[in-house]
Amino acid sequence: xxxxxxxxxxxxxxxxxxxxxxxxxxxxxxxxxxxxxxxxxxxxxxxxxxxxxxxxxxxxxxxxxxxxxxxxxxxxxxxxxxxxxxxxxxxxxxxxxxxxxxxxxxxxxxxxxxxxxxxxxxxxxxxxxxxxxxxxxxxxxxxxxxxxxxxxxxxxxxxxxxxxxxxxxxxxxxxxxxxxxxxxxxxxxxxxxxxxxxxxxxxxxxxxxxxxxxxxxxxxxxxxxxxxxxxxxxxxxxxxxxxxxxxxxxxxxxxxxxxxxxxxxxxxxxxxxxxxxxxxxxxxxxxxxxxxxxxxxxxxxxxxxxxxxxxxxxxxxxxxxxxxxxxxxxxxxxxxxxxxxxxxxxxxxxxxxxxxxxxxxxxxxxxxxxxxxxxxxxxxxxxxxxxxxxxxxxxxxxxxxxxxxxxxxxxxxx
Amino acid sequence: xxxxxxxxxxxxxxxxxxxxxxxxxxxxxxxxxxxxxxxxxxxxxxxxxxxxxxxxxxxxxxxxxxxxxxxxxxxxxxxxxxxxxxxxxxxxxxxxxxxxxxxxxxxxxxxxxxxxxxxxxxxxxxxxxxxxxxxxxxxxxxxxxxxxxxxxxxxxxxxxxxxxxxxxxxxxxxxxxxxxxxxxxxxxxxxxxxxxxxxxxxxxxxxxxxxxxxxxxxxxxxxxxxxxxxxxxxxxxxxxxxxxxxxxxxxxxxxxxxxxxxxxxxxxxxxxxxxxxxxxxxxxxxxxxxxxxx
Amino acid sequence: xxxxxxxxxxxxxxxxxxxxxxxxxxxxxxxxxxxxxxxxxxxxxxxxxxxxxxxxxxxxxxxxxxxxxxxxxxxxxxxxxxxxxxxxxxxxxxxxxxxxxxxxxxxxxxxxxxxxxxxxxxxxxxxxxxxxxxxxxxxxxxxxxxxxxxxxxxxxxxxxxxxxxxxxxxxxxxxxxxxxxxxxxxxxxxxxxxxxxxxxxxxxxxxxxxxxxxxxxxxxxxxxxxxxxxxxxxxxxxxxxxxxxxxxxxxxxxxxxxxxxxxxxxxxxxxxxxxxxxxxxxx
Numbered sequence: 001x002x003x004x005x006x007x008x009x010x011x012x013x014x015x016x017x018x019x020x021x022x023x024x025x026x027x028x029x030x031x032x033x034x035x036x037x038x039x040x041x042x043x044x045x046x047x048x049x050x051x052x053x054x055x056x057x058x059x060x061x062x063x064x065x066x067x068x069x070x071x072x073x074x075x076x077x078x079x080x081x082x083x084x085x086x087x088x089x090x091x092x093x094x095x096x097x098x099x100x101x102x103x104x105x106x107x108x109x110x111x112x113x114x115x116x117x118x119x120x121x122x123x124x125x126x127x128x129x130x131x132x133x134x135x136x137x138x139x140x141x142x143x144x145x146x147x148x149x150x151x152x153x154x155x156x157x158x159x160x161x162x163x164x165x166x167x168x169x170x171x172x173x174x175x176x177x178x179x180x181x182x183x184x185x186x187x188x189x190x191x192x193x194x195x196x197x198x199x200x201x202x203x204x205x206x207x208x209x210x211x212x213x214x215x216x217x218x219x220x221x222x223x224x225x226x227x228x229x230x231x232x233x234x235x236x237x238x239x240x241x242x243x244x245x246x247x248x249x250x251x252x253x254x255x256x257x258x259x260x261x262x263x264x265x266x267x268x269x270x271x272x273x274x275x276x277x278x279x280x281x282x283x284x285x286x287x288x289x290x291x292x293x294x295x296x297x298x299x300x301x302x303x304x305x306x307x308x309x310x311x312x313x314x315x316x317x318x319x320x321x322x323x324x325x326x327x328x329x330x331x332x333x334x335x336x337x338x339x340x341x342x343x344x345x346x347x348x349x350x351x352x353x354x355x356x357x358x359x360x361x362x363x364x365x366x367x368x369x370x371x372x373x374x375x376x377x378x379x380x381x382x383x384x385x386x387x388x389x390x391x392x393x394x395x396x397x398x399x400x401x402x403x404x405x406x407x408x409x410x411x412x413x414x
Numbered sequence: 415x416x417x418x419x420x421x422x423x424x425x426x427x428x429x430x431x432x433x434x435x436x437x438x439x440x441x442x443x444x445x446x447x448x449x450x451x452x453x454x455x456x457x458x459x460x461x462x463x464x465x466x467x468x469x470x471x472x473x474x475x476x477x478x479x480x481x482x483x484x485x486x487x488x489x490x491x492x493x494x495x496x497x498x499x500x501x502x503x504x505x506x507x508x509x510x511x512x513x514x515x516x517x518x519x520x521x522x523x524x525x526x527x528x529x530x531x532x533x534x535x536x537x538x539x540x541x542x543x544x545x546x547x548x549x550x551x552x553x554x555x556x557x558x559x560x561x562x563x564x565x566x567x568x569x570x571x572x573x574x575x576x577x578x579x580x581x582x583x584x585x586x587x588x589x590x591x592x593x594x595x596x597x598x599x600x601x602x603x604x605x606x607x608x609x610x611x612x613x614x615x616x617x618x619x620x621x622x623x624x625x626x627x628x629x630x631x632x633x634x635x636x637x638x639x640x641x642x643x644x645x646x647x648x649x650x651x652x653x654x655x656x657x658x659x660x661x662x663x664x665x666x667x668x669x670x671x672x673x674x675x676x677x678x679x680x681x682x683x684x685x686x687x688x689x690x691x692x693x694x695x696x697x698x699x700x701x702x703x704x705x706x707x708x
Numbered sequence: 709x710x711x712x713x714x715x716x717x718x719x720x721x722x723x724x725x726x727x728x729x730x731x732x733x734x735x736x737x738x739x740x741x742x743x744x745x746x747x748x749x750x751x752x753x754x755x756x757x758x759x760x761x762x763x764x765x766x767x768x769x770x771x772x773x774x775x776x777x778x779x780x781x782x783x784x785x786x787x788x789x790x791x792x793x794x795x796x797x798x799x800x801x802x803x804x805x806x807x808x809x810x811x812x813x814x815x816x817x818x819x820x821x822x823x824x825x826x827x828x829x830x831x832x833x834x835x836x837x838x839x840x841x842x843x844x845x846x847x848x849x850x851x852x853x854x855x856x857x858x859x860x861x862x863x864x865x866x867x868x869x870x871x872x873x874x875x876x877x878x879x880x881x882x883x884x885x886x887x888x889x890x891x892x893x894x895x896x897x898x899x900x901x902x903x904x905x906x907x908x909x910x911x912x913x914x915x916x917x918x919x920x921x922x923x924x925x926x927x928x929x930x931x932x933x934x935x936x937x938x939x940x941x942x943x944x945x946x947x948x949x950x951x952x953x954x955x956x957x958x959x960x961x962x963x964x965x966x967x968x969x970x971x972x973x974x975x976x977x978x979x980x981x982x983x984x985x986x987x988x989x990x991x
Contacts, residue, residue, distance in 0.1 A: 035932075040945065041954060068933050071945070077674045078932060080458045085844035087932065105458060185755050187546075188563070251653045252545035252567030254753065255953055262753045281749070379675065389658035425893035426808050433805035433864060440839070440861030441827055447838035506730055509723045516724075522977055523731045526738060529973045531922030533940040534962040537947055538741045541955060548740065551757050587734070591980075636829075644831035647924045651944065665833055672837050673929065685834045692829050 030318045031064045033089035035079070037072045043276045043338035045069060051334050056325045063318045076378065083107045090314035091322055093144060093306045096132040097199075097371050097381075102309065104375035108140040109310040111320075121324055129343035132370070133307050141307035142327045145340040147271045148301045148364040149204065151293070155286045157189070157266040165288065169208060169295035173236060176245040179266040192240070193248035193265035195256045197388035199371050199381045201249075202237070203302045204269060207369055209233030210297035214413065218372050221409035226402040229296065234391060234398040241392040249392075261285050271304060272361045273339035289360050303368040305343075341365075376412040383408050452683035458676030471683035480659050481684070484667040487574055488688075491663060492642030495581040500634060502582065503589020508619070510590065511597050521594070525587040532584075536651035539580045543567060543652075573653035573661035580648050585638065592634060593627065600626035632703040636696050643692055664688050745770055745959035752955055770960035780961065782935050783942040787965075790852055790938055791920040794859040795913045801860065802867035803909050807901045809868065810875035811883065821872070824865045832862040833925050843930055850932045858926060863916045874908035875901060911979040914972065921969060939965045 038044035053065045068089065070078055076098055082088045083105055094102065102108050111133075112118045122130055122142065129143035153165060161179045166172035176191030183189050194201050199213075206213065211230030214221045224230065240246045247253050248265070257274070259265040261282025268274075269292060278285060291299045308326055310319045325331055329350065332342035336353045341361060347353055371377060387401040396404075455467035475481050506524060510517055527535065542549050543566040550563040566572045604622045613621060624631075646665040649655065655662040655670065662670065664684065672681035740759060744752070747761040748769060774780050809821045839858060840849075848854030878901060886896050902909075924940040931937050937945065943965065946958050973980065 033933075041957070066933065066935075069945075070932075073674075080676055081673055081840075081929075082849070082932070083458060085840070085849040086847070087844075087849040089932075187755060249656075250545070250565065250568035251540075251573060251656045252543070252547075252565055254544075254546050258753055258953075264753075382675075386658040389660075393657065422893045426812060429804040429893070429897060430808050433801045433868070436801060436857065436861050437824065437827075437864060440842070440857055441835075441865075444835040444838035444842060445827065445830065447841065448835055451838060451841075502730075506727070509727050513720060513723050513727070518977075520727050520731060522974060524734050525973070525977075526970070527734050529918060529969050530738065530966060531918075531924075531940055531969075533922065533924050533944050534741070534966065535737075537943070537958055537962065538737050541744070541959075542737060542740065546753065546757075548757050548759065555756065583734070583737075586730075640829060640831055644833060646833055650925075651947070665831075668834075669836065669925065672840075678837050678841075681837050685837065688834055689830045692831075696829055 029062050029064050030315050031066050032091060032315055032318050032322055034065055034067045034091045034093075034322065035070060035075060035089040036067065036093040037070055037075045037095075038093075039071075040069050042273075043280065044273070044335065044340060047334050047338055052326070052331050055330070056322060059325070060318070060321055063321065065322060079107075080105070086313065088311040088313050090319040091308060091310055094141065094309050096303075096305050096307055097373075097377050099133060099140060099307060099309065100135055100373050100375045101378055103135045103140050107311050107313075109312055109314065109316065110138040110140060111142070111310065112139040114316065115320055121327070124329075124344055124346065125327060126343045126345060126348075129305065132305065132373075133309075135373075141309035142323050143343040144306045144308040144327060145332070145335065146303075146305035146343050146365060147273075147341050148303055148361055148368040149269045149271050149292070150301065150360050150364050151267055151290045152260065152270050152274060152287050153267045153290065154260065154263060154265075155288055157263060161266075165290045166293045167290075169236070169293050172293040173240065176240055176267075177243065180243070180245040183263065187264065188244070189264050189266065190245060190247045190259075191266050192246040193256050193259055193268040194246055195248045196385070197249050197392065198385045199377075200302055200304070201269075202234070202384065202388055203369070203371060204292050204300060205237050206230050206233045207300035207302075208292055208295040208297050209236070210295060214372055214409070218374050219413055221413060222406040224406075225409060226399070226406040231398045231402055233295075234388070234402065238392045238394075238398060242394065257281055260287075269301070271339070272341055272358060276339040291360065291364055299364075299367060301364045301368040303365065303370040305341075374413060380409055380412055383412075448682050448685055448689075451679055452686045454679045454682075456676070456678040464679075467679060471679045472687070474680060475683055475687060480662070480667065483570075483660060484662045484664050487570075487661065488643055488645070488664040491574065491578055491581065491645055492639055494578050495585065496635065496638040496642055498578075498582040499585040499589050499638060500631070503586045503634075504593045506586065506590040507593035507597055508623075510594055521591065524590055527584045528587040530584070532647035533651060535580060535584055536648040539576060539583075539648075540567070540652045543576045567653055568657065570657070570660035573649075573656070577645065577648045577652055577661070580652070581642070581645065585641070589634060589638075592630060596627040596630035597623065628703060632699065635699050635703075639695050639699065640692060643688060741959045742963055744955055745963050747956060749954050749956045770954075770956035771964070773957055774960045774964060778946075778957075778961070779934055779937075779942070780964065783937055783939050784964075786852060786936060787921055787939045790855050790859070791917050793856045794863065794920040795916050797856065797860045798863045798867050798916050799909050799913050802864050802912065803871050803902060803905060804897065805864070805868045806871035806875050806905070807897050810872040811878070811901065821868075824868060828865045828869070832858075836925060836929060839926070840929060849930055850936065852931075852936055854930045855920075855923075855927055855938070859916075859920045859923060863919055867912045867916060870912050871905055871908045874905045878904050907979060910976070914976050914980055917972065918969065 036048070038048055048067060053067060057064060072095070075092070076095070079088065079092060079094075079098075079102065088107060099108070112122075115121070118139065122139065125143050126146075129146050130139065132143060133139050133141035151165075157179060158165065158175075161175075163175045163178050164171070166175045179189070179191035181189060203213070206229075209229055209232055211227055211233045212224045213230075214224050237246065248256055248259070248268075253259070254262075254264055256265070256268060256270075257277055258281075260268055261278060263285070278287070292301050293299065308323050310316065310323060327344055329344050329346040332340075332344040332347035333350050333352050336342050336347060336350075336356055336358075341358050342348050342353055372380065374380070383405055387396075387405040390396040391398050391401045451464065452471055453466060453468060454464035455470065456464050510520060513520075541547060545563050545565050545567065550560070550566075553560045554563060564572075566576050600623060604626065605618055608618045608622050643664060645663050646669070649661060649663050649666045650669075653661040655666055659667065659670070665688070668681045668684045668688070671677045671684065743759065743761055746766050746768070748765065748767050809817045843849050843854050843858070846854075848857075882900060882904075883896055886900055891899070922940055923938075924944065927938050928941050928944065931941060934942075934945075939961075943958060943961050946961060947953055
């Protein structure tokens with residue numbers, strides 16, 4: 001009995017080895033994980049799941065795409081945590097504000113170095129949009145879509161209050177005061193909705209009032225985030241909050257789309273996706289759009305948009321194919337139908353996009369500014385929210401809170 | 415009587431082994447790691463390489479204004495919800511022990527909130543308490559006890575009180591069932607003796623019932639205190655810490671520090687502070703109940 | 709005599725009124741949830757708000773969406789898998805531990821038991837940071853298997869504590885008789901202790917099922933893929949999206965999630981009470 005054991009074991013080991021090597025030799029379909037923050041019940045997500053991914057998988061039979069949706073803030077956190085747990089996705093759709101931070105952690109692939117046909121692919125996309133992916137002279141992503149925010153106003157509410165669409169910040173303040181109050185049911189109504197107090201929300205006001213966040217080199221915040229113009233912008237905003245003209249950032253508030261759709265918020269600053277969302281949830285509400293009112297700094301909105309980036313642990317070949325597909329004319333045209341402004345030059349020329357009237361957004365993009373492109377932005381953004389909260393609740397004066405914020409930011413920017 | 419052969423010993427060890435393994439790997443090891451991590455400087459980019467940093471995380475915690483806010487929040491949550499649940503749970507148990515019909519129906523219905531998951535219960539409460547929600551409408555337009563919508567969720571104490579109301583609402587049933595069982599263990603003779611001594615209903619409760627269920631009270635007190643410090647999901651769902659971390663509790667703040675900012679060392683130190691606080695509270699509660707015994 | 713009966717009647721009345729009021733407070737939020745899940749999303753901000761939906765506006769469209777457009781079945785299956793595995797593993801492990809700790813008292817076992825009890829002071833979520841690191845090292849991130857061992861570890865102390873109390877009450881004579889017959893430890897455990905302790909194990913298991921079924925923080929931290937999410941994360945995900953919340957979907961999914969739990973609870977409520985009280989009353 002004993003004598004047989006070794007040969008049997010050896011035979012079994014050989015068998016195992018063969019099985020294993022067979023499994024490897026056969027080209028297993030590669031699954032790439034794609035993380036994004038298209039919201040789960042949105043038109044974008046339906047397009048992604050029902051149009052784009054099936055089309056991509058049909059074109060590339062060896063590749064499967066596992067799309068995972070996260071909430072915006074959660075996606076950022078999940079990427080950071082996953083970087084340490086070897087659970088990074090292959091590809092992710094990233095807010096342009098996150099790239100410097102991800103790059104600094106060393107989890108992004110420098111595409112211009114690794115992909116031989118990079119120049120050809122990126123040549124199909126707008127240079128201005130591709131510039132959001134450059135860090136230290138290298139490209140770490142492909143531009144996926146661009147956007148900015150403009151004013152959406154409820155036509156009926158403005159008419160009822162006898163208010164013209166505000167063109168300057170002074171008119172804006174006045175309009176908000178007139179629009180706020182009570183409706184026929186005795187319910188409170190607000191002139192303006194602002195769903196959060198982060199950089200994405202506050203920056204347009206700071207910039208339009210002529211204020212700024214940092215110096216041009218993004219190395220110092222003192223003298224910029226607490227400059228007289230910034231303080232004035234924030235004070236004006238806080239005063240309107242305290243007068244009951246602005247709301248939306250509180251936990252108990254009516255969500256933005258619902259409040260706008262049911263005539264409780266007269267105006268809001270939102271991106272191109274809002275039209276599709278309103279058409280789906282509140283098709284009856286009549287609204288118009290306008291650029292953000294101009295102040296001393298002009299009419300300056302915030303530059304938004306997403307890039308599609310590859311992580312260092314990715315199946316690079318398949319991931320690159322998927323990234324090319326997502327930025328192709330076909331995919332960008334499909335996404336344009338649900339409010340994502342393309343950055344693919346050919347898609348921008350297509351009839352769908354021309355018909356979709358992105359003109360006001362594209363005009364806003366031309367004067368919009370980007371949030372600071374520094375690795376510490378997420379932390380700075382959180383500090384800004386805390387400071388703004390203290391200001392609008394009257395806990396601190398704008399000057400006090402912004403002075404403190406400037407000191408905090410100076411350290412983070414070093 | 416118990417046999418002591420080697421086979422028996424081996425079999426005993428075999429029965430203990432799986433439990434010990436799971437316990438050692440998933441409970442004891444994390445506790446030890448927690449302590450070590452609290453002494454390290456960790457960030458997202460260096461989670462797995464951990465330079466020793468001494469007590470700097472602890473120093474940072476005690477200098478952090480937000481820590482004191484969330485510490486007070488957790489304390490307040492515990493100090494209010496624990497007695498709230500116990501008193502109301504005991505009251506229901508006493509009421510329930512004195513009726514004959516429908517007692518099972520009442521018990522089952524009152525226990526429903528306990529089996530409802532935290533995620534669901536929190537969302538329901540958020541929906542009811544939102545500024546435009548049903549409760550405000552009811553208070554203002556139907557009962558007329560308020561003259562405007564109360565902004566329950568928008569302030570520190572508003573948001574916390576909704577979480578506390580939820581905590582009490584969800585916990586009463588558990589207290590009720592446990593106290594109900596304890597009440598049935600109290601000897602009937604004692605009540606009769608007290609009656610002969612001229613005790614009224616209230617006197618009987620104070621002199622017979624309460625001493626009779628003292629052990630249960632201690633058990634419930636410690637369990638609920640642990641639960642109070644463990645509050646997480648309701649805060650995350652109801653306010654998400656808004657405004658600006660003012661409604662965060664120890665756990666939600668710890669979670670934010672770890673998984674949103676990558677300060678794992680700080681988070682570990684915070685967990686350790688929390689565990690020590692709980693241990694201290696448990697000892698104090700134990701002592702108090704003991705000394706009353708003597 | 710008559711007065712005594714009258715006052716007793718009044719006492720009973722007061723009891724029923726108070727209990728009825730309490731029951732209303734406990735059940736109304738749940739009824740409101742069900743009622744909201746039955747109306748179209750557009751009706752959520754109607755004025756005045758109503759507790760009961762208008763009959764003509766009643767709709768099952770939210771349920772239709774959850775059952776046909778979302779990954780509800782997958783999430784449900786994941787939750788069942790995780791909960792059942794947790795229950796089975798915890799029952800096996802904890803009952804074996806309880807048997808040894810309860811029936812073979814020695815300095816070692818007493819010390820071990822005390823140690824297990826002391827760790828109960830630290831709630832599971834407190835250790836989420838080192839546990840996440842451990843999950844990372846064991847490659848358990850984004851896997852259902854990453855949930856189960858942690859849940860088992862969380863419920864074992866309490867389960868052991870409860871089952872041990874029950875084991876101790878098994879009369880010594882029964883076991884002594886078995887020893888005389890020359891039975892082995894394993895045989896006594898499987899043939900005598902386990903059957904006799906089964907009510908305690910059952911009630912502990914219901915408790916553990918609930919714990920695993922509703923667990924949120926850990927699952928939300930470890931699981932990424934939509935198809936691997938358990939029900940609580942799926943519900944929270946529905947809620948967290950974007951600037952408007954489709955409460956109808958959220959609550960329809962919540963109702964569907966609650967149904968099995970409520971069924972189990974009502975069917976097993978006797979075990980439930982026994983189990984809860986066995987551990988506490990002795991205390």
